[in-house]
């Protein structure tokens with residue numbers, strides 16, 4: 001294939017001994033690394049009952065596919081012994097790798113840790129509670145093989161409570177689709193497959209794991225979705241309640257800003273600031289005319305307060321835009337993040353020299 005990988009990315013390098021604490025340590029090479037085709041990343045928080053069956057069914061699905069794989073389970077500071085069980089299981093299996101976080105950081109951080117240690121060319125994520133069906137992984141891989149960078153699962157027949165889960169999720173999915181421009185049905189489904197370069201290049205904060213398709217879309221990824229199975233939770237309880245809706249909305253605002261103004265914040269803040277200042281200025285002029293020419297008293301007019309507020313807000317927005325411009329440059333330049341993503345560079349041009357004549361010319 002002539003395609004070279006999307007972004008410049010330093011692949012995890014071999015690293016002897018135990019990984020020291022902190023997320024910036026390169027993964028050790030105990031799991032093999034070279035030639036790994038699929039890494040399955042699973043965040044685990046108090047899922048001790050499902051863990052054995054989960055790992056076994058993921059392994060069964062991938063063995064049937066005949067791919068070289070690893071399973072990366074990230075224990076997100078469980079208190080029910082999941083971490084200890086994981087440690088024991090890794091001793092008996094060569095296809096399992098456990099990343100034990102020091103405390104509970106949340107699903108996004110757990111997934112980011114998993115991405116960091118996963119070494120496969122393709123990364124598959126799913127929940128650790130057996131609600132996603134590992135038997136669907138081959139379907140995702142097949143779809144990814146059609147040339148997509150990200151394939152998302154769609155829990156078409158979702159087995160969760162209608163009022164607290166399905167309805168908020170339906171509304172959220174609709175809004176997210178409108179705001180981000182990525183029209184997939186089910187953002188909340190954890191069962192997804194990615195090309196490795198895509199996740200390696202993504203920084204996750206808040207609960208942004210849910211917006212990975214949107215973030216990937218901003219990076220120019222080709223995205224698809226397929227219906228997958230979904231089962232009711234068999235053990236333990238869901239880790240989320242209705243309060244998740246608020247957090248999703250806030251994350252959505254971040255994504256909206258990133259989509260529109262990440263590389264040009266002054267265009268957003270500057271415009272708002274100018275509009276605000278112009279309005280404030282116009283009202284101010286109007287009041288001044290009333291005062292000077294009409295001799296009216298303007299000291300107790302609400303319009304005066306509005307003019308002052310608009311003027312101040314305008315100045316603040318402009319300053320904010322300037323600060324955002326500076327921050328944006330730091331964001332891109334400090335990380336060596338170009339503002340574009342290259343899918344492939346084709347051809348190996350060596351330059352055209354007009355003095356190099358074809359041999360036929362040389363004869364005449």
Ligand code: UDP
Nearest residue numbers: 043044045076106107110127128129238239
């Ligand atoms: N999870 C995690 N850390 C947390 C909360 C959840 O790693 O702080 C994991 C959890 O173990 C599960 C996945 O994230 O594998 C999804 O959680 P859950 O099933 O509770 O979410 P729901 O399916 O109810 O949306």
Ligand code: MG
Nearest residue numbers: 127129131233
């Ligand atoms: Mg679940």
